[in-house]
Amino acid sequence: xxxxxxxxxxxxxxxxxxxxxxxxxDNEHIIYPLGSTIVVRHIISRAQTFLRGHxxxxxxxxxxxxxxxxxxxxRTYMGFQADIIIWxxxxxxxxxxxxxHKVLIQSLSFSYNExxxxxxxxxxxxxxxxxxxxxxxxxxxGTPNRDPVNQVQFYNQSDEKMIAVLNTGVQILTIDKxxxxxxxxxxxxxxxxxxxxxxxxxxxxxxxxxxxxxxxVFEIQMDMAIYKRLAPVKKLFSQGxxxxxxxxxGDIIVGAGDGMIAKVSFQTMQIVASSELLGGVTSxxxxxxxxxxxxxTIQSNIYWLDTEQLIPELRNTCHxxxxxxxxxxxxxxDVFATSSLNDIRVWNAKNRQELLRIQVPxxxxxxxxxxxxxxxxxxxxSDGKIRAFLPQSGRLMYVINDxxxxxxxxxxCTSDCQRIISGGSEGEVRVWxxxxxxxxxKSSMKEHRGxxxxxxxxxxxxxxxxASADGSCIIWDLxxxxxxxCLFESTLFKMxxxxxxESQLLxxxxxxxxxxxxxxxxxxxxxxxxxxxxxxxxLAITKEGEHFVSGGEDKEVKLWGxxxxxxxxxxxxxxxxxxxxxxxxxxxxxxxxxAEGAIFIWKMPESVINAKAQQExxxxxxVKKQNEIQQQSQQQSQQAPKDSQSQKSNPVAKSVKSxxxxxxx
Numbered sequence: 274x275x276x277x278x279x280x281x282x283x284x285x286x287x288x289x290x291x292x293x294x295x296x297x298x299d300n301e302h303i304i305y306p307l308g309s310t311i312v313v314r315h316i317i318s319r320a321q322t323f324l325r326g327h328x329x330x331x332x333x334x335x336x337x338x339x340x341x342x343x344x345x346x347x348r349t350y351m352g353f354q355a356d357i358i359i360w361x362x363x364x365x366x367x368x369x370x371x372x373x374h375k376v377l378i379q380s381l382s383f384s385y386n387e388x389x390x391x392x393x394x395x396x397x398x399x400x401x402x403x404x405x406x407x408x409x410x411x412x413x414x415g416t417p418n419r420d421p422v423n424q425v426q427f428y429n430q431s432d433e434k435m436i437a438v439l440n441t442g443v444q445i446l447t448i449d450k451x452x453x454x455x456x457x458x459x460x461x462x463x464x465x466x467x468x469x470x471x472x473x474x475x476x477x478x479x480x481x482x483x484x485x486x487x488x489x490v491f492e493i494q495m496d497m498a499i500y501k502r503l504a505p506v507k508k509l510f511s512q513g514x515x516x517x518x519x520x521x522x523g524d525i526i527v528g529a530g531d532g533m534i535a536k537v538s539f540q541t542m543q544i545v546a547s548s549e550l551l552g553g554v555t556s557x558x559x560x561x562x563x564x565x566x567x568x569x570t571i572q573s574n575i576y577w578l579d580t581e582q583l584i585p586e587l588r589n590t591c592h593x594x595x596x597x598x599x600x601x602x603x604x605x606x607d608v609f610a611t612s613s614l615n616d617i618r619v620w621n622a623k624n625r626q627e628l629l630r631i632q633v634p635x636x637x638x639x640x641x642x643x644x645x646x647x648x649x650x651x652x653x654x655s656d657g658k659i660r661a662f663l664p665q666s667g668r669l670m671y672v673i674n675d676x677x678x679x680x681x682x683x684x685x686c687t688s689d690c691q692r693i694i695s696g697g698s699e700g701e702v703r704v705w706x707x708x709x710x711x712x713x714x715k716s717s718m719k720e721h722r723g724x725x726x727x728x729x730x731x732x733x734x735x736x737x738x739x740a741s742a743d744g745s746c747i748i749w750d751l752x753x754x755x756x757x758x759c760l761f762e763s764t765l766f767k768m769x770x771x772x773x774x775e776s777q778l779l780x781x782x783x784x785x786x787x788x789x790x791x792x793x794x795x796x797x798x799x800x801x802x803x804x805x806x807x808x809x810x811x812l813a814i815t816k817e818g819e820h821f822v823s824g825g826e827d828k829e830v831k832l833w834g835x836x837x838x839x840x841x842x843x844x845x846x847x848x849x850x851x852x853x854x855x856x857x858x859x860x861x862x863x864x865x866x867x868a869e870g871a872i873f874i875w876k877m878p879e880s881v882i883n884a885k886a887q888q889e890x891x892x893x894x895x896v897k898k899q900n901e902i903q904q905q906s907q908q909q910s911q912q913a914p915k916d917s918q919s920q921k922s923n924p925v926a927k928s929v930k931s932x933x934x935x936x937x938x
Contacts (some may be wrong), residue, residue, distance in 0.1 A: 275840060275841065275842060275843040275876070276841065276842050277842070277843065277845075278830055278832065278842045278843060278846065278863070278876070278878070279875065279876040279877045279878075280310070280323050280325075280844070280846055280873060280874070280875060280876070281624075281862055281874045281875060281876040282321055282625050282874045282875065283307050283310065283321065283323070283871065283872065283873050284517070284620060284871070284872035284874070285307045285308075285573065285591045285870055285871035286305050286307060286312075286573045286575060286591055286624045286901070287305070287306045287307055287308065287330075287331070287570050287573070287848075287869070288552065288555055288556075288557075288570050288572060288573040288574070288590065288593060289555065289571055290306055290331070290332065290333065290334070290555065291333075291424075291516060291554070291556070292333075292334075292335070292516055292556050292557075293305055293306055293333075293334055293472065293555065293556055293569060293719060294555075294556035294558055294567055294568070294569035295334065295335070295556075295576060296335050296557050296559065296560060296566075296567050297313075297336060297340050297560040297752060298339065298340035298561065299340055299605075300560055300561050300618060300868040301316060301317070302314065302315055302316065302317060303316060303558075303567060303575075304334065304336060304343060305569070305575075306331035306334050306345065306558075307692035307871050308330060308331070308332060308810075308846055308847050308848030308849065308867070308869055308871050309326075309327040309328060309331060309347070309845070309846060309847070309848045310323050310324070310325050310331075310846045310923075311323065311324035311343070311345055311360075311367070311933045312372045313327075313360035313362075313498060316440050317850070319624060319625070319662045322365055323846075324343070324345075324358075324360050324365060324367075325845065325846065326358050326360075326367050326370070326687050327345065327358065327847055328347075328349075328356075328845075329347050329348060329349045329780045329848060330347060330348050330454070330848035330849075331345050331347050331381050332345070332346055332347055332355075332377055332378050332379070332723070332849075333345065333346045333378050333379065333380055333381050333496075333761055334346075334347045334385060335381045335382060336362070336379070336383075336802070337349070337383040337387045337550070338383065338385065338387065339387060340362055340606075341361070341362055341387070341867070342359055342360065342361070342368070342383065342407065343355070343359075343360040343363065344357060344358070344359050344381045344383065344388060344390055344885040345358050345381075346358075346374075346377075346379075346392065346653050347378060347394075348376065348377045348378070349376060349377075349718055350376070351376060351377070351397065352375070352376075353375065354372045354373070354374065354375055354696055354731065355374045355375060355378050355394075355398075355735045355796035356370055356371070356372055356388075357370070357371040357372075357374070357378055357381065357392055357405075358370050358371075359371070359390065359407060359911075360363065361780075361887060366667070368410070369407075371392070371404055371405055371410060371412075372485065373412055374392065374394040374395075374398050374401060374403070374888070375394065375397055376394075376395055376397040376398060377394065377395030377397065377398065378392060378393070378394065378395075378616075379393040379394060379395050379400075379422065379423065379424075379425075380393040380422070380423070380424045380425045380887065381393070382394070382425055382426045382435070383427065383431040383886045384428045385408075385427060385428065385429060385430060385431055385432050386432050387407060388403060388406070388407060388408075389404050389406065389407060389427075389432060389448075390430050390668055391403070391404050391405075391406045391425050391435055392405065392425075392534055393422055393424070393425045393437075395421075397597065399417040399418070400417060400418035400419075400420070400421055400457075400697070401415060401416070401417050401418075402415065402416050402417075402418065402422070402425060402437065402446070402893055403415040403843070404448060404455070410499075413453075414453055414454065414455050414557055415455075415765075416450060416454070416455045416457075418437070418439070420439045420440055420441050421439065421440045421496035421628055422437050422438065422439050422440075423438045423439070423440065423469065423470055423471070424437070424438040424445075424471055424472055425437045425438070425469075426438075426472050426474060426601055426833060428474060428495075429474055429475070429476050429477075429478055430476075430477070430478045430480045431461055431478065431750070432448075433447060433448045433450075434447055434478075434518065434880045435447075435448075435617070436472050436474065436481055436495075436686065437457070437847075438447075438469045438470065438471060438472045438483060439469060440468050440469065441466075441468070441469075442459055442462065442469065443459075443460040443462075443469060443483055443491075444456070444457045444458065444459055444460065444461060445458045445495060446458075446886070447462065452920055453833055458498050459498070460493055460498045460499065460500060460520070461498060462491070462500045463500075465500070466515070467485040467486070467487055467489075467491070468485060468486040468487070468675050469481075469483050469485055469486075469491075469514065469869025470485060470486055470513060470514060470515065471483065471484045471514065471516050471517055471742065472482050472484075472517070473496075473517035473518060473519045473525070474519075475523065476519075476521070477822075478495060479494070479495060479496070480492055480493065480494060480495065480501075481495055482517055482519065482525055483516070483517075484513070484514025484516070484517050484527070485513065485514060485517070485915060486512035486513040486514075487509060487513065488509035488511060488512070488513055488529065489503050489504065489505065489509055489510070489514070489516060490503070490505070490517065490525060490537065491503060491877065492542075493506070494793040495837065499638045501637070502542055503542070503663055504525065504537045505542065505543055506541070506542055506543050507538055507543075508532075508544070509530070510527060510529035510533060510535070510922075511529060511530065511810075512529060512530025513529065513530045514527055514528070514529060514530075514553060514555070514647050515529065515530055515553055515554055515555050516528040516555060516556060516557050517557070517568065518557035518558075518560075519558060520536075520563055520686070520724045520812070521563055522539065523539030523540075524536055524537065524538055524539050524545070525537040526557055526566065526580070526605045528553075528554025528555065528556070528557055528568060528845055529553070529554060529825065530553040531553065532549055532550045532551060532552055532553055532554060532570065533547055533548070533549055533550075533554070534547065534548050534549075534550055534554050534578065534583055534585070535547035535583070536583060537581070539789050540787060546581070546582055546583045548578065548583045548584065548585050549585060549888070550574065550576055550585055550789050551568050551570060551572050551574050552570030552571040552572030552573070552574055552593070553570060553571040553572055554569075555569055555570060555571055556566055556568055556569035559580075563580060564579065564580055564581075564799060565577060565578065565579050565580065566580060566651055568585075571593065572593045572733040573590065573591045573592065573593040573870065574587060574589070574590050574616050575587075575588045575590070575771070576810055578587060580715070587896075589628075590627055591613065591870065591871075592613045592614075592869050592871075592872070593617065593871075594613055594614035594615075594870055594872075595613060595614065595849070595852065595867075595868040595870065596611050596612070596613045596639070596641050596852060596866035596867065596868075596870060596872065597612050597613060597637070597638060597852060597853070598611065598612045598639065598640050598641045598852075598853050598866075599611045599612075599641075599853045599854075599866045599872070600641050600642050600643055601643070601855060601856050601857060601858055602643040602645075602664075602858075603643060603644075603645040603647065604648050604858045605647070606622060606838065606857040606859040606860060606861070607621065607622050607623060607866060608620065608621060608622060608860045609622055609857075610641050610643065610650060611641070611853070611866055612638035612639065612640065612641040613637075613662070613870070614631045614632060614637050614638075615632055615633065615635070615637070615638075615651065616630055616631060616633070616638065617630075617631040617637065617641055617662070618630050618631075619631075619637055619650075619664065619812075620860070620932055621749030622857070622864075622874070624828035625874075626695050626861060629664070629665070629666075629667050630667070631650070631652075631662050631667040632937060633654065633660070636654050636655050637654065637655040637731065638652050638653070638654055638655075639653050639654065639655060639680060639681065639682050639683070640652060640681065640682060640683045640684045640695075641653075642684055642685055642686055643664070643686075644686050645686065645687075645690050646690045647664065648664070648690075649661045649662065649663065649664065649670055650662045650664050650827055651661075651684060651686060651693060652684075653676075653680070653681030653682060653683065653684045653695060654680065654681060655678055655680040656680070657677045657678055657679065657680055657681060657697070658672055658673060658674055658675070658676055658681070659672070659673040659676045659681055659693065659695060659705070659712075660672050660673075660682065668794060671712055673701075673705060673720055674810070675713050676695055676697070676705070676787055677695065677696075677697030677698065677699065677701065677703070677705065677713075678697060678698070678699050678788045679697070679698040679699060679930040680697065681695050681696070681697055682696055682697060682698050682724050682725055682726065683695065683725050683727050683728050684696065684728065684741075685728045685729060685730050685737070686730075686732055686742070686769075687730055687734040688730075688732060688752075689734060690707070690713070691706065691707055691708060692704055692705060692707065692723050692734070692751075693705040693707060694728050694730060694737050694751075695728070696721075696724075696725025696726075696727075696728050696741075697724075697725060698724045698725075699719065699724075700720070700721030700722050700723055700724065700725060700741060700743065701716045701717055701719045701721070701725075702717075702719075702720075702721065702737075702739050702747075702749065703716065703718070703752065704716045704718075704730065704754065705891065714754075715754070716754035718754055719742035720745075720747055720756060720759075721739065721743055721745060721747065723741050723742035723743035723744075723765070724741065724742045724826075725740070725742075725766050726737050726740050726741065726742060726765075726766060726768065727739070727740040727742050727766070727769045728769075729739075729769055729770060729771050729866065730751075731775055732775065733769060734751060735750070735751055735752060736749060736750060736751060736757060737749050737751055738769050738771065739766040739769070740766035740767065740768060740780060740782075741766055742765040742766065742937050743765075744762055744764055744765065744766065745759055745760065745761050745762075745766070746759070746760040746762075746766055746769050746780055746790075746829060746921065747759050747760075747777070748760075748792065748795075751861055758781070758795045758797050759795070760778070760790055760794075760878060761799075762780075762782070762784070762788065762797075763784065764782035764783050764784035764786070765782050765783040765808075766780055766781075766782040767781055767782045767783065767809065767810045767811070767825075768781050768782075768809075768810065768811055768812045769806065770812050770813070770814050770821075771792075772814065772818050772835075773814065773815075773816060773817065773818040773844070774818060775789060775792065776791070777791060777792060777798065778790040778791075778792055779814065779821065781803055781809040781810075781811075781812050781823065781825075782809070783808040783809070784808070785802060785803055785805070785806075785808055785809055786800045786802065786803060786809075786922075787800070787801040787802075787803040787809060787823060787833075788800050788801075788915065794863070798938075801833070801836060801838050801879045803825070803831070804823075804825055804826070804827045804829075805827070806826065807825055807826020807827050807850070808825050809823050809824070809825035810824065810826070810827050810850065810851060810852055810853070810857040811823065811825065811851055811852065811853065811854040811865070813854045813855050813856045813863070814856070815860055815881075816858075816860060817854060818835055819832055819834070819835055819836070820833060820835060820881055820890060821833050821835055821845050822854050822856060822863050822865075823854070824851030824854045824865050825850065825851055826851075828841050828845070828847040828848065828849065828850065828851060828867070829844065829845055829847075829851075830843070830845075830846075830847075830854065830863065830865050830873070830875060831843050831844075831845035831853065832844075832878065839882075841878075844863075844865075844873070844875050846871075846873050847865065847867040847869065847871060847872070847873065848867075849867040849868035849869030849870075850867060850868040850873070851865050851866070851868075852867060852868055853865070853866050855865075856877075860882070861875060861876075861877050861882070862874055862875060862876060862877055863875040863877060872920075877907060893925045913914060
């Protein structure tokens with residue numbers, strides 16, 4: 274069995290999940306999903322703990338009234354069962370794993386006294402509604418539905434009544450314990466037709482409010498199963514209503530798809546206050562005293578608002594699209610940069626706060642790197658330009674226009690900070706001379722026929738190696754700008770690395786293999802199976818070259834021994850393809866980024882760190898031995914004149930003496 278890599282911290286929040294951000298009833302923790310992991314974060318200290326048990330992306334999450342239980346559901350592949358997990362919040366442990374639904378869990382709801390859990394499957398599960406016994410972990414009642422159902426919610430004062438929000442209507446459900454059935458009553462809407470999305474129930478179970486894709490909110494009298502009023506009176510919410518929240522005085526907090534958060538008066542059904550947020554609002558969660566609330570958006574932003582004037586305060590932000598690259602400054606582990614759609618972000622590695630955001634609208638950043646002197650951040654973009662920014666202010670330093678046709682896909686800098694080597698989507702590798710005022714192309718080397726995915730430079734800046742999707746890796750001479758050697762394999766190369774000794778290369782690609790190459794003659798020395806499922810996209814190697822890390826489409830981070838070629842550790846948490854991996858310069862953490870927009874910071878295992886420390890110890894001992902040998906040789910040289918006469922007469926003694934000296938040396 275492989276050992277588990279420990280998650281040190283995560284940066285990210287899956288904002289696309291409706292009501293995915295939850296403030297725990299203890300008012301101290303917020304709970305949200307990130308990929309296949311549930312993050313429990315302390316609001317003040319920002320300390321994170323993780324609930325890990327799902328093997329695919331989490332689709333829904335909910336917390337019981339007391340806060341003792343957390344329930345989460347996932348999506349999976351067609352034909353497979355989707356798991357529901359009930360967690361003990363205090364122990365941070367799994368209580369039950371419930372398996373009956375297929376493909377997707379659409380909605381979850383705990384009952385009033387926490388006796389039951391209602392779960393709702395997706396279209397592929399025939400919209401099956403199942404009521405579970407929480408203590409026993411067994412299914413009690415179940416019923417399919419013809420129409421797609423978006424949400425199910427228990428009443429606030431009853432364990433036997435629920436509301437189901439269908440696409441075409443709303444149903445009031447009652448558990449019939451005698452007949453072991455779930456009875457349903459349709460709410461009457463007259464001639465009004467809408468597509469319903471969400472529901473919020475008042476504390477007394479008298480009224481409930483349902484949001485629609487049209488952008489209005491229906492008030493429903495629950496005992497009569499009939500709708501009473503519509504809100505807002507004049508203006509509809511753009512892009513539909515995604516989520517709702519109710520205040521104790523009856524006012525409604527509405528989260529809309531265009532990023533508007535609004536308060537609708539219970540008496541007049543008109544908008545009293547509103548604010549604009551970045552991204553469509555998907556979650557609303559109140560504090561215990563209802564004076565403030567957290568809200569989450571599709572663009573993975575978390576805001577803190579007051580319930581009176583709805584003044585937003587940005588509390589957390591992260592990438593919401595695929596992350597393409599990650600980089601540390603030279604020999605500095607407290608900061609790292611990531612590149613994604615529209616922007617580059619610089620992060621504090623210790624407290625996971627965003628320090629800087631560099632935005633270029635409507636473009637995608639494919640590669641990012643720090644100059645060794647730390648004075649600039651260099652990046653390659655989808656419009657073919659290379660842009661350099663100041664690392665503290667994010668101000669643009671210079672632009673190399675038309676550096677590559679159809680985008681600059683990879684780049685690296687030489688250690689003297691005077692050159693940039695870049696690769697493009699057409700296969701060209703170009704060397705740029707960077708001066709104080711000018712950026713001049715020194716050479717354009719066109720031998721690749723496919724996208725250049727990775728470029729690495731030797732420490733002496735005399736050679737570089739590039740990996741391409743055409744199945745070749747080329748070692749270039751950076752003085753004569755010619756090809757030194759070419760490595761061929763029937764694969765799309767995704768990554769190439771120099772071993773720290775620079776006598777070997779490490780490559781990976783679409784054939785799922787990790788290959789060792791000799792730089793002297795270009796021969797493949799060893800091939801490892803990097804993954805059983807998908808292609809391997811990313812590699813990173815430690816400074817000593819004893820271990821390396823890999824990641825790819827199997828969504829697992831793997832730590833390997835370089836000499837043994839054995840995988841020792843495995844880390845699971847990503848729900849999308851891992852696009853890049855790097856190891857911090859202090860060798861204490863591994864950072865992986867994925868297609869789902871998540872950044873995972875993994876703790877380097879103690880055994881690896883201890884192994885490095887043990888490697889350094891013999892060098893100290895060897896220095897002591899050398900000192901002892903030198904002292905002995907000095908003593909012998911002082912005694913040598915006394916023994917010279919006896920040595921002349923005895924040639925055997927002379928040879929023995931010289932033999933001992935040479936052996937000691």
